[in-house]
Amino acid sequence: MKNSMVDLSALRFNQICILSLVLLGFVLNQPALPAGVALVLLAGSIMPELALFKLIYRHVIKPLGLMRPHTVIESPAPHEFAQMLGGTVLAVGSGILFSGHGVAGWSVAWCVVFLAAANLFFGFCAGCFVYYQLGRFGVPGFHPRSSEE
């Protein structure tokens, strides 16, 4: 995947939304919230124009000046992969929750909370970690690009 303009503030807002909505879902014991977040993440991975949190950032947060844009030219692939990974894990957790297994379902959902928190608080992107490791092991689709590209 080629480099393109990536707004890091949009990614940060995405993480804030994931973290706060899943936490709210846990506190209120509402599986619909992590399920909704999973839907948003997966839809955004398949069709970027459906990425609701990024749309809110673009049309509300940025125009209101609540977050300053921080745009860089980089590869968006690891973060898009992270979004799909997070959405898949949350979808599995939500499925377990709807089947009535509260402890197991929230445990899976909390994995996403921890990973979003690691990204927000420590700059550690779990999806980027998996993406890098898959590239190291030569998994097709994750091959590292040469330095000359």
Next chain:
Amino acid sequence: MDISIGGRVVIAIVLLGGFVLASRLVSVVITRHLRILSGNRIDARPGCPELLYFWTNECTLCKPQELQIAQARRILERSGVKVRVRRINAHEDAALVHSMGVMTVPTTVVLDQEGKVSAWNPGLTSARRIVHQLGGVAGQGSQVMGTAVG
């Protein structure tokens, strides 16, 4: 689970707080482990503190990391602290990647004057943190931080 909202808030705070503490603890343990190993396993260049910066081409946070490193370097140089920054493509130097415990990109590793690991940072690390770590091994941590804040 039949737990009240208050109980769930407490659980959430404990879990998040525990996660933050555990993450810090893991970072400290890995840094100490690498420090023990680094005495004879890496291509160290003793003399002045060195920052190893691991990056790849397909990395969203590497450009911002480079900006943070450049900012940290400016602050340190203004304070008279000389540092070396070594950029390493994490897909090309497998031996160094392995010996420095690089799991993700970007990763920054601070080496002291003797070439031993002093700090290990997986993920995007702020200029402030890099200044603190490099200033610390140069023996001018508080002085440099004062300049950075000012």
